[in-house]
Amino acid sequence: MRGLPAARRRRAVRVAVATAMAALPMAAVLTVGSAAPLAPPLGACSGPDCPNTWPPPNNGDFPGRDATINVFTGGDYTVNGRAAEAEGKIVTLGNLTIDKSQGGGAFNMGVVGVGSRVVPPNGSDFVTVGGNVDVRTNNSLLIGGSDSQGQAFGNLRYGGTATGTINIDPTGQSINDPDAAAPYRSVLTQVEDVSSCIAKATATGTVAVTSSEATFTGDGTSMKQVFNVTGNLASPTGGQIGLVFAGIPAGATVVVNMLSDNAIINTYTGTGLPGDQTTEMRSKLMWNFPTSSNAQILGSAQFQGSVMAGNAAGTTTIALPGLNGRVYLAGNLVQTGSGGYEIHSYPFDGDLPDCAVTPSPTPSPTPSPTPTSPSPTSPSPTSPSPTSPTPTSPSPTSPSPTSTSSSPAPTSTSPAPTSPTTHPTSHGPTSHHPTGHRPTGSTSAGGGGELPSTGAGNAPVVFGLAGVGLLGLGGLAVLAARRRGRHS
Numbered sequence: 001m002r003g004l005p006a007a008r009r010r011r012a013v014r015v016a017v018a019t020a021m022a023a024l025p026m027a028a029v030l031t032v033g034s035a036a037p038l039a040p041p042l043g044a045c046s047g048p049d050c051p052n053t054w055p056p057p058n059n060g061d062f063p064g065r066d067a068t069i070n071v072f073t074g075g076d077y078t079v080n081g082r083a084a085e086a087e088g089k090i091v092t093l094g095n096l097t098i099d100k101s102q103g104g105g106a107f108n109m110g111v112v113g114v115g116s117r118v119v120p121p122n123g124s125d126f127v128t129v130g131g132n133v134d135v136r137t138n139n140s141l142l143i144g145g146s147d148s149q150g151q152a153f154g155n156l157r158y159g160g161t162a163t164g165t166i167n168i169d170p171t172g173q174s175i176n177d178p179d180a181a182a183p184y185r186s187v188l189t190q191v192e193d194v195s196s197c198i199a200k201a202t203a204t205g206t207v208a209v210t211s212s213e214a215t216f217t218g219d220g221t222s223m224k225q226v227f228n229v230t231g232n233l234a235s236p237t238g239g240q241i242g243l244v245f246a247g248i249p250a251g252a253t254v255v256v257n258m259l260s261d262n263a264i265i266n267t268y269t270g271t272g273l274p275g276d277q278t279t280e281m282r283s284k285l286m287w288n289f290p291t292s293s294n295a296q297i298l299g300s301a302q303f304q305g306s307v308m309a310g311n312a313a314g315t316t317t318i319a320l321p322g323l324n325g326r327v328y329l330a331g332n333l334v335q336t337g338s339g340g341y342e343i344h345s346y347p348f349d350g351d352l353p354d355c356a357v358t359p360s361p362t363p364s365p366t367p368s369p370t371p372t373s374p375s376p377t378s379p380s381p382t383s384p385s386p387t388s389p390t391p392t393s394p395s396p397t398s399p400s401p402t403s404t405s406s407s408p409a410p411t412s413t414s415p416a417p418t419s420p421t422t423h424p425t426s427h428g429p430t431s432h433h434p435t436g437h438r439p440t441g442s443t444s445a446g447g448g449g450e451l452p453s454t455g456a457g458n459a460p461v462v463f464g465l466a467g468v469g470l471l472g473l474g475g476l477a478v479l480a481a482r483r484r485g486r487h488s
Contacts (some may be wrong), residue, residue, distance in 0.1 A: 036354035088345030104138025111145030126154030130181025136165025144169025195310025255351030284350035
C-alpha cells in the first residue's frame with residue numbers, strides 16, 4: 001500500500017482490520033461484578049397494586065397485592081412442629097405435607113393473620129404444588145382470608161393427589177392440573193444459577209464471629225457488599241448470637257454467602273420494626289446457601305432478609321417466629337418450630353452480583369465511505385438466568401371444587417375463638433369449617449428466649465418482638481395486634 005494515496009491507505013487499513021476481526025472467534029469471559037436484579041417471577045413486587053411502603057408485621061387491612069413468588073421450593077415443602085403460616089404466592093415443585101405435632105392444627109397459606117398483609121391478586125393461584133398435597137390427620141390447610149374491606153381469595157393448583165382437610169375461601173378453587181409445575185420448571189434452574197453465581201463474587205468485607213456476636217464489616221463504598229462465611233453464625237455450642245453490620249453504604253445490596261455444607265444461622269437479631277438495622281436492610285439483604293446439604297435458620301427473631309439455597313438435593317430448615325423476606329430454594333423446605341412460626345411476604349429488590357457471558361473483543365471499526373465488507377456486530381451480553389415463565393400464575397382451567405377432603409374433618413379439641421371475626425365458609429360441598437378449624441394458637445414463646453408466637457387466634461394479643469439478646473440491643477419492643485388469623 002506504500003504507493004497508494006494516504007486516504008486510500010487509511011481506508012484499506014480499516015477494511016482489513018474489520019475483515020480480520022469478523023473472521024476471529026468471539027472469546028467469552030465470565031465476569032462477576034456487574035449488577036443484576038432477580039428476574040421475574042422472583043424478586044421485587046409485581047403487579048399493578050404493589051404497596052408504596054411495606055409495613056412491619058401487623059394484622060391490619062391489606063396494603064396491596066403482589067404477584068411475585070414469595071416461597072419457592074424445587075423439592076418438597078414440609079410443615080411440622082407448631083409452624084403456623086406462610087404468606088404470599090407459594091410454589092413447590094414437589095409435595096406439600098402438613099403434619100403439625102402436638103395434636104395437629106391449622107396452617108394458613110397465601111394470607112396470614114400477622115405479616116406484611118400484602119397478598120396475591122384475587123383469583124390467582126395462591127398455592128401451586130407440582131406433586132401431592134397431604135394434609136395429615138388432625139391438621140387442616142387454609143387458603144385465603146379477609147380484612148375489613150373484603151376477601152382475598154385464590155386457588156390451590158396441584159399436579160398429583162390432594163388428601164385431608166383443605167379449606168379454600170370462596171371463590172378460590174381447588175384445581176387438579178397434571179401440568180401445575182410446568183410454568184415454574186425454569187425457576188428451579190434460575191435459583192440454582194443465581195445462588196451459584198453470587199457465591200463466586202469476591203468478598204468486599206470481613207466477618208468476625210465471637211461467642212456472642214457476628215460483626216460484618218463492609219468496605220464502606222461498594223454498592224454490592226459481599227461476605228463469605230465458612231463456618232456457622234452461632235455460638236460455639238450452637239446457641240443464638242447477635243448480628244451486626246458496619247461499613248454498609250445506604251441502599252447497598254448485601255449478600256451473605258454461607259459456604260459450609262451444614263450451615264447454621266441461630267440468632268435473636270431482628271424485630272421487623274422501623275429503626276432496626278436489619279429492617280432497614282431487608283429488601284436488599286440476601287442470605288445465600290449455595291451448596292449446603294442441610295441448612296438451618298433458627299432463633300427467636302423476626303429474621304430480616306431473603307434466603308436462597310442452590311443445592312437441589314439439599315434441605316433448608318426454617319424455625320423462627322418470623323422470616324421476613326423471600327424464600328427461594330432449589331431443594332426441600334422444612335418449616336417448623338415450637339410456636340406459631342411464620343414466613344412473611346416481603347420483596348427482594350437488590351442488585352445481585354451478576355455472572356454474565358460477555359464477548360471479547362468488541363470491535364467498533366470506523367465506517368468507510370465505500371466498505372468492501374460488512375462490519376461485525378457483537379452479540380449482546382447474555383445472562384445464564386433462565387427466562388421466567390409468563391404468566392407467573394397459570395389461570396384456572398377447570399371448574400374443580402374449591403376444597404378437597406379425603407376423609408371427614410377431625411374434631412378439634414382447641415377452644416373456639418374468643419372474639420367474633422367474620423370467616424367465610426369454604427366453597428364447595430365437601431369442605432367446611434367445623435368447630436376447631438379456626439383454633440386459638442399457642443402463645444408459648446418456646447425455650448431459649450424465643451419470641452412469643454404471633455400464631456394466636458382471633459382474641460386480641462400482644463406479641464413481644466424481643467428475645468433474650470434483644471434486651472441487650474435496647475430493651476423490649478412490643479407490638480400490639482388484634483389477630484385476624486385462624487391457625488394453631
